[in-house]
Amino acid sequence: MVDYTIIGSGAGGSSIALQLLKQGKSVEIFEEGNFYNSDFFKKKKTDLLFDVWRNNGFIPITGSPNIVYSEGVAVGGTSVINGGIITRTANNIIDSWRAHHGLDIFNIKNITRNYEFNERMLNVSLANNQGNYSSRLLEIGAKKLGLSTKQAPRAVINCVNSNHCALGCPSGAKQSLDKTFLKEIVSLGGKIYSNKKLEKIFFRRNSVNEIQVFNKEDKSFFNKSIKNLILCAGPIQTPKILLKNKIIPRAHPLQFHANLKILALYPYEVNSYNSTIFTKHINEFEDDGVLMMSSNYIDPFLAAGLNNYKMQSIEYFMKNSFRGAIFNVQIKLDDSYANLINNNFLRIFFMKWKLSQKDFFKIIKYLKKLSEVIFMGGAQEIYLPINKAQPCLRLDESFKQLSISKKNDLEINSVHGMSTCSISKKIINNFISPEGRINNVSNLFVADASILPTNTGQHPQNIIMAATIELGRLKQ
Amino acid sequence: MVKIYTLITAHIIGIKIKKDILDFVIKYFSGIDLFYRLLIYFSFPFYFSFFLISFFFKKRFKEHIFSSFPIINNLFKFFKVIIILRHYDNVN
Numbered sequence: 001m002v003d004y005t006i007i008g009s010g011a012g013g014s015s016i017a018l019q020l021l022k023q024g025k026s027v028e029i030f031e032e033g034n035f036y037n038s039d040f041f042k043k044k045k046t047d048l049l050f051d052v053w054r055n056n057g058f059i060p061i062t063g064s065p066n067i068v069y070s071e072g073v074a075v076g077g078t079s080v081i082n083g084g085i086i087t088r089t090a091n092n093i094i095d096s097w098r099a100h101h102g103l104d105i106f107n108i109k110n111i112t113r114n115y116e117f118n119e120r121m122l123n124v125s126l127a128n129n130q131g132n133y134s135s136r137l138l139e140i141g142a143k144k145l146g147l148s149t150k151q152a153p154r155a156v157i158n159c160v161n162s163n164h165c166a167l168g169c170p171s172g173a174k175q176s177l178d179k180t181f182l183k184e185i186v187s188l189g190g191k192i193y194s195n196k197k198l199e200k201i202f203f204r205r206n207s208v209n210e211i212q213v214f215n216k217e218d219k220s221f222f223n224k225s226i227k228n229l230i231l232c233a234g235p236i237q238t239p240k241i242l243l244k245n246k247i248i249p250r251a252h253p254l255q256f257h258a259n260l261k262i263l264a265l266y267p268y269e270v271n272s273y274n275s276t277i278f279t280k281h282i283n284e285f286e287d288d289g290v291l292m293m294s295s296n297y298i299d300p301f302l303a304a305g306l307n308n309y310k311m312q313s314i315e316y317f318m319k320n321s322f323r324g325a326i327f328n329v330q331i332k333l334d335d336s337y338a339n340l341i342n343n344n345f346l347r348i349f350f351m352k353w354k355l356s357q358k359d360f361f362k363i364i365k366y367l368k369k370l371s372e373v374i375f376m377g378g379a380q381e382i383y384l385p386i387n388k389a390q391p392c393l394r395l396d397e398s399f400k401q402l403s404i405s406k407k408n409d410l411e412i413n414s415v416h417g418m419s420t421c422s423i424s425k426k427i428i429n430n431f432i433s434p435e436g437r438i439n440n441v442s443n444l445f446v447a448d449a450s451i452l453p454t455n456t457g458q459h460p461q462n463i464i465m466a467a468t469i470e471l472g473r474l475k476q
Numbered sequence: 477m478v479k480i481y482t483l484i485t486a487h488i489i490g491i492k493i494k495k496d497i498l499d500f501v502i503k504y505f506s507g508i509d510l511f512y513r514l515l516i517y518f519s520f521p522f523y524f525s526f527f528l529i530s531f532f533f534k535k536r537f538k539e540h541i542f543s544s545f546p547i548i549n550n551l552f553k554f555f556k557v558i559i560i561l562r563h564y565d566n567v568n
Contacts, residue, residue, distance in 0.1 A: 045565050
């Protein structure tokens with residue numbers, strides 16, 4: 001019997017597994033998704049939705065407004081379908097987690113050492129902006145407004161700007177976890193089983209003694225005895241497993257970043273098809289948890305991003321897409337959360353949220369700022385992420401449309417979920433200890449984005465990995 | 477039922493449905509959570525009623541009618557996204 005059975009091979013699962021192996025423990029990982037070679041991502045774009053995105057990319061968070069949350073399901077987790085950005089969470093946030101939430105694992109010195117290790121393993125370097133015209137247009141607009149920009153740190157080697165990050169990298173440039181951490185885990189003797197989904201957890205007294213796993217390959221179930229179980233299935237799947245197995249009465253609210261996209265048409269050809277995602281950030285508003293950047297430019301997803309416009313506008317944009325670009329503003333929501341609702345009797349699980357007035361004004365403020373940057377960069381017309389909006393030919397038109405829009409009109413999507421099993425000591429009667437152990441169960445742990453105490457306001461992969469390495473160290 | 481949803485939506489937005497798009501929508505739909513699939517099934521009578529009502533309006537107003545009511549708008553957007561995803565993947 002192996003020492004640690006880990007569920008999920010994403011940021012949390014792969015980093016804690018590697019740490020445990022280094023400490024001489026034996027490890028096995030069960031991953032629900034499949035393993036994909038780079039060549040696999042060369043197939044038809046929309047067909048990839050069925051393979052690498054959970055629920056075909058449709059995980060709704062209902063409420064006002066309805067939003068769509070996305071996560072990857074593959075060996076390597078969401079790192080297979082993200083933009084490869086590896087940023088460090090600000091020291092003041094880490095320090096507040098240690099001081100205000102009473103969490104000793106968030107020691108800045110140790111976390112920085114883990115950051116350095118992750119960045120070395122993932123070959124992180126500052127993105128090359130050469131040929132990336134949409135990023136340069138963003139930079140031009142930012143400079144005219146006096147806003148600071150920075151090159152993005154990305155986990156890539158020899159990126160060829162195939163503009164395909166969100167559907168898996170076909171050139172093999174992106175250093176996702178399956179190409180880095182998981183390879184190292186296998187070389188150290190760790191075992192990774194793909195297409196295996198955790199279904200049930202069985203207990204004997206106060207500890208987990210067996211799990212039931214569904215084998216997706218031959219559609220069969222099998223039971224597996226275990227010593228210790230670590231859940232690293234992500235900020236939604238981990239609490240879902242705990243709720244469905246009646247281990248916890250309720251999860252903490254899901255905190256996340258809101259992503260809103262503005263599409264723009266320029267009077268001249270923009271080589272967006274040959275650029276790539278997120279090479280340059282406007283980091284002026286980083287302290288407020290806001291980043292602005294260019295995004296992947298893929299035809300079918302462009303059209304889908306214009307879904308709130310009439311077909312006439314969509315057809316016009318698609319005909320002129322050679323002179324278009326797409327920009328993204330990522331906003332940390334300060335007091336809007338999604339509640340995870342589970343009913344075991346009816347077998348339903350869904351998420352519900354409400355956008356607070358404060359966050360709504362924050363979104364509108366930064367959408368106005370981004371439209372200003374885009375117009376300053378020379379855009380001829382822009383398409384706002386608002387329901388029933390009209391293409392805006394002038395800045396004052398976009399300001400007017402944003403000013404009269406309501407909460408339900410916003411077209412938001414999200415990818416960075418966290419804090420559903422927050423280990424904070426501030427939470428009274430918390431079901432999880434600061435070491436990531438579920439209370440009253442001696443051998444059940446959580447180590448993924450769900451343990452983070454609060455919203456990071458940054459791409460969370462690096463801090464998830466750094467924190468789970470620290471949790472692994474506690475199991476010496 | 478998914479086929480009828482697809483055909484109605486495609487008719488409203490003016491996209492000619494090919495077998496490939498229809499198969500794509502059916503495959504996409506079968507991959508989403510049962511909870512949402514049931515919600516979509518139960519909303520079918522409302523969607524179909526709107527389709528019948530839209531017959532009395534000119535083509536350029538049809539899309540406006542479907543996007544004016546919250547539940548219908550959500551269903552309309554859901555199917556519209558899937559259809560245009562595949563449509564523009566085929567076009568280019």
